[in-house]
Amino acid sequence: MRLSLSSRASTISALLPALTVMLVVYIGATGWTVWMSLTNSRMLPNNNFVGLRQYELLLGNDRWITSVHNIVIYGVLLVSLALAIGFLLAVAIDQRVRAEDTIRSIYLYPYSMSFVVTGLVWQWLLNPTLGIQHVLRSWGFQNATFDWIVRPETAIYCLVIAGVWQASGLVMAIMLAGLRGIDEEIWKAARVDGLPKWRVYVSIVIPMMGASFATAAVLLSTAVVRLYDLSVAMTNGGPGIASEVPAKFVMDHLFERANIGLATAAATMMLATVIAVVAPYLYWRARKGEIR
Amino acid sequence: MQRANVDIKGLQIGFGGLKVLDNLSLRVAPSEFLVLLGPSGCGKSTLLNAIAGLIDVRGGEIHIGDRDVTFAEPKDRGIAMVFQSYALYPRMTVRNNMSFGLKVAGTPRDEIARRLNEAAQMLRLTELLDRRPSELSGGQRQRVAIGRALVRHAGVYLFDEPLSNLDAQLRAELRVEIKRLHARLGATMIYVTHDQIEALTLADRIAVMQGGVIQQLDTPKVIYRAPVNRFVASFVGSPAMNFIPGRIARDGNATFIAGESRFSLEGYAFRGAPSEAPAVLGIRPEHVEVTASDDPATVPARVEMVEPMGADSLIWCRLADGTAFSLRHDADAQAQGGDTLPVRFPAETLSLFDAKSGQRL
Amino acid sequence: MTALAEPLPAVRRRTRMTPARWGLYAFILITALYFLLPLYVMVVTSLKPMAEIRQGNLLALPMSPSIDAWIKAWTSACTGLTCGGIRVGFFNSLRILVPSVIISILVGSLTGYALSLWRIRGASILFGAMMVVAFIPYQLFIYPLVRVFAVTGLGQSLLTIVIIHTIFGLPTMTLLFRNYFASLPVELFKAARVDGAGFYQIYAYIMMPMATPMIVVAVILQTTGIWNDFILGLVFAGRDNLPMTVQLNNIVNSTQGERAYNVDMAATLLTALLPLVVYFGSGRWFVRGIAAGAVKG
Numbered sequence A: 001m002r003l004s005l006s007s008r009a010s011t012i013s014a015l016l017p018a019l020t021v022m023l024v025v026y027i028g029a030t031g032w033t034v035w036m037s038l039t040n041s042r043m044l045p046n047n048n049f050v051g052l053r054q055y056e057l058l059l060g061n062d063r064w065i066t067s068v069h070n071i072v073i074y075g076v077l078l079v080s081l082a083l084a085i086g087f088l089l090a091v092a093i094d095q096r097v098r099a100e101d102t103i104r105s106i107y108l109y110p111y112s113m114s115f116v117v118t119g120l121v122w123q124w125l126l127n128p129t130l131g132i133q134h135v136l137r138s139w140g141f142q143n144a145t146f147d148w149i150v151r152p153e154t155a156i157y158c159l160v161i162a163g164v165w166q167a168s169g170l171v172m173a174i175m176l177a178g179l180r181g182i183d184e185e186i187w188k189a190a191r192v193d194g195l196p197k198w199r200v201y202v203s204i205v206i207p208m209m210g211a212s213f214a215t216a217a218v219l220l221s222t223a224v225v226r227l228y229d230l231s232v233a234m235t236n237g238g239p240g241i242a243s244e245v246p247a248k249f250v251m252d253h254l255f256e257r258a259n260i261g262l263a264t265a266a267a268t269m270m271l272a273t274v275i276a277v278v279a280p281y282l283y284w285r286a287r288k289g290e291i292r
Numbered sequence B: 001m002q003r004a005n006v007d008i009k010g011l012q013i014g015f016g017g018l019k020v021l022d023n024l025s026l027r028v029a030p031s032e033f034l035v036l037l038g039p040s041g042c043g044k045s046t047l048l049n050a051i052a053g054l055i056d057v058r059g060g061e062i063h064i065g066d067r068d069v070t071f072a073e074p075k076d077r078g079i080a081m082v083f084q085s086y087a088l089y090p091r092m093t094v095r096n097n098m099s100f101g102l103k104v105a106g107t108p109r110d111e112i113a114r115r116l117n118e119a120a121q122m123l124r125l126t127e128l129l130d131r132r133p134s135e136l137s138g139g140q141r142q143r144v145a146i147g148r149a150l151v152r153h154a155g156v157y158l159f160d161e162p163l164s165n166l167d168a169q170l171r172a173e174l175r176v177e178i179k180r181l182h183a184r185l186g187a188t189m190i191y192v193t194h195d196q197i198e199a200l201t202l203a204d205r206i207a208v209m210q211g212g213v214i215q216q217l218d219t220p221k222v223i224y225r226a227p228v229n230r231f232v233a234s235f236v237g238s239p240a241m242n243f244i245p246g247r248i249a250r251d252g253n254a255t256f257i258a259g260e261s262r263f264s265l266e267g268y269a270f271r272g273a274p275s276e277a278p279a280v281l282g283i284r285p286e287h288v289e290v291t292a293s294d295d296p297a298t299v300p301a302r303v304e305m306v307e308p309m310g311a312d313s314l315i316w317c318r319l320a321d322g323t324a325f326s327l328r329h330d331a332d333a334q335a336q337g338g339d340t341l342p343v344r345f346p347a348e349t350l351s352l353f354d355a356k357s358g359q360r361l
Numbered sequence C: 001m002t003a004l005a006e007p008l009p010a011v012r013r014r015t016r017m018t019p020a021r022w023g024l025y026a027f028i029l030i031t032a033l034y035f036l037l038p039l040y041v042m043v044v045t046s047l048k049p050m051a052e053i054r055q056g057n058l059l060a061l062p063m064s065p066s067i068d069a070w071i072k073a074w075t076s077a078c079t080g081l082t083c084g085g086i087r088v089g090f091f092n093s094l095r096i097l098v099p100s101v102i103i104s105i106l107v108g109s110l111t112g113y114a115l116s117l118w119r120i121r122g123a124s125i126l127f128g129a130m131m132v133v134a135f136i137p138y139q140l141f142i143y144p145l146v147r148v149f150a151v152t153g154l155g156q157s158l159l160t161i162v163i164i165h166t167i168f169g170l171p172t173m174t175l176l177f178r179n180y181f182a183s184l185p186v187e188l189f190k191a192a193r194v195d196g197a198g199f200y201q202i203y204a205y206i207m208m209p210m211a212t213p214m215i216v217v218a219v220i221l222q223t224t225g226i227w228n229d230f231i232l233g234l235v236f237a238g239r240d241n242l243p244m245t246v247q248l249n250n251i252v253n254s255t256q257g258e259r260a261y262n263v264d265m266a267a268t269l270l271t272a273l274l275p276l277v278v279y280f281g282s283g284r285w286f287v288r289g290i291a292a293g294a295v296k297g
Helices: A005-036 A053-059 A062-094 A100-112 A115-125 A132-138 A155-180 A184-192 A197-208 A210-225 A229-234 A246-254 A260-287 B044-052 B094-105 B109-122 B138-150 B168-185 B196-202 B220-225 B230-235 C019-046 C050-055 C068-075 C087-117 C123-133 C139-151 C158-183 C186-194 C199-210 C212-228 C231-236 C244-253 C261-282 C284-291
Strands: B006-015 B018-028 B033-037 B059-064 B079-082 B156-160 B188-193 B205-210 B213-218 B242-251 B253-258 B261-264 B278-283 B299-309 B312-318 B324-330 B340-344 B351-354
Touching: A005 A260, A005 C087, A005 C123, A005 C139, A005 C158, A005 C199, A053 A062, A053 A260, A062 A100, A062 A155, A062 A210, A062 A246, A062 C019, A100 A155, A100 C019, A100 C261, A100 C284, A115 A155, A115 A229, A115 C019, A115 C212, A115 C244, A115 C261, A155 A210, A155 A229, A155 C019, A155 C284, A184 A197, A184 B044, A184 B079, A210 A260, A229 A246, A229 C244, A246 A260, A246 C139, A260 C123, A260 C139, B006 B044, B018 B044, B018 B059, B018 B213, B033 B044, B033 B196, B044 B059, B044 B079, B044 B156, B044 B188, B079 B138, B094 B109, B094 B138, B109 B138, B138 B168, B168 B196, B188 B196, B196 B220, B205 B220, B205 B230, B213 B220, B213 B230, B230 B242, B230 B278, B230 B351, B242 B324, B253 B278, B261 B299, B299 B324, B312 B340, C019 C068, C019 C261, C050 C261, C068 C261, C087 C123, C087 C158, C087 C199, C087 C212, C087 C244, C087 C261, C123 C158, C139 C231, C158 C212, C158 C231, C186 C199, C199 C212, C212 C244, C212 C261, C212 C284, C231 C244, C244 C261, C261 C284
Parallel strands: B033 B188, B033 B205, B079 B156, B156 B188
Antiparallel strands: B006 B018, B006 B059, B205 B213, B242 B253, B242 B278, B253 B261, B278 B351, B299 B312, B299 B340, B312 B324
């Protein structure tokens, strides 16, 4: 559409906020952060270039190693469990059950709550003295132990439990949309072919849902890298540093521990991870012509 | 391959308070090609889906091959089905699409291969076996869908408007293929369509449906020449039949009077005794004769417009009282708007309908 | 298939409630309980006096229910140094929410409109870039933004946090509106131009009135996202404007001595109340929001 001069000007004026944000915030701030990671700034930013020294320090930093270790565990478990459970929930609802709206509301409401709320309520549930462990014992299982949240080796799994509880509903919503998009006549053809229902799901439906799985996986993965609120609310990185996560590492070192160089190096590593996950996905979607 | 007959008795199908089919009965002979023809909403697809077992019935019985399958699952009925949207499994190759059902049923590998190759040859799919549906054209996809049905070696093959998603030329091509297939296999086929040309070319018998009721069940020839009511008459045949309102008079011989025009009805096969009543005269454009103007049986018709249609021309005329009708003529007809043509309606080609009920007289 | 020739008795009508169906409903019931459990525990704990909590069972119903914990949480719970209850946080969050939602939707819809209908060179590049950068974690931006706001004198304030929410809501809002406007028939737009309407006039009088479904979805997404935000409020809102989520975390996690679990749970519920009301009140609109590509912060 050919534009007159005035409407061209109007368009650009309307796009100014977006342009400013892109340049200043997204590109500018990111660039500045990456630059900071190459300096030895501590409490205040300076411009003393030190190459990759901060990154070397990171690799030797216990807290960082632990947080990377934790986020990998969290990420793998959360994505696989949420995808599986979310998919099963969607399949269940798709069976034309009664009270579908109510059931869907129940599955999805956790997603509407803040990570802080989620973290705090699960912290309470997993409380060794008064939480689930106590309940199990009061039911007669005298030696039941469920004190994962206070044990260093298992604290991170508690975050997984809370995260899965919150995210499964989201996956379910995405999967349900995908399931509902499958042509009714394919189901008929499968019935005429005599295929048992589970076989239809495994051999026909799941291969058709590639896009839904990909979308859900990418959304979950980006949420995994950003994990902060939940860990602060639920365990605050504890016990000790057992459930530290990268985002928290960055925040702590930016503000309380006053080590900007180290913090920005950690943030840059987070960025690199996100790029590694998201770039192939965006490339795949661009190739299929969905972007633009 | 077993060629099964289909016997439907008193079928009742409805959803909630709505009755779609009420007390419908139908018999299909083995090896017969039966077409269910009608406009959307007439119940033809519902009937087909019920035969397939994809819809529950409220009452009545369905027998396939002398077996009561009223409550059987589709896979136990000995049927195969071809869908309007092809319904191919998108992520499987053509080969797997056609063999998946057999594999799941536990058919031995060599038997699957044999049936697959047989069907692939019949439908010219042998070179496409390793492609995915997304790599095929519409016509190819539909042939794969037909192939998937064929390998089941069913007693009855069901077709649910299979050609409706194709363009006109492909439709004509595949129509011929389906007819050839039927001639070669001799299988029992039940075919749903709203396209009367498909019905006329493919069917051994046609069941014309409207409002959940079979209006007429006959061979294409009979349906074309002697439609049993006004609906069937108007639905079948293109260009459409002309309808001229008037009344029947019995002065001497039976005559049809439309305004000033009088048409002799001698030679018309009345169903019952002809009574003097308001009626509608139906005549197909190709049956209207243009004769010599001094023939006493002719009636003058004023030409309004000529539509050239390639091999023929369709000439639109009006009778003396203004009723419009069309007649078919050679392309080299010299008629023009304003001319008067002497036309004759041969009584043996006519269809008379009661003005109120629409039933054939 | 096989065995068509053998006469078999008619198969009995398949009843709806097969064993498989029972199993399905059992699965649904068990999973529903798993999802409802925390909510139940929250409510129940908040209604119990501390004595019952100490002695009793997490899952038990309160024997002598009381709303004391709720009153305490609302009016006198301690967040850090002050003990003014979580209502302070509630009103802070409200003051942050309303302007942020309004401004982020305005800017986002305008941007989406510009990108969808006026195909100037570089528009699709900008849009694509926005979609890409939406994935970058906040940690990359936080420090530079803190510096920028410090230098410009805005520091940590209400204005700051509203601007921040607008900035970070931009990609999602733009995506939402741009896709919606792009799905409208372009003839509408051409007719308006022939009528002589200009860029902003078309936006205000034609596009936005037609965009009601998207506005509803946008309000739901932004309300939920901004209300539930923790990290941005923590860094940018300033001590006088800390949102409810931050206050909540302070109440629960920074208590010395024995924790008042019932007050904690009451405060948690109060914080979750607004999003839950929005969620249960919005019905299918919430799901539409997810389908439109929502990413929660």
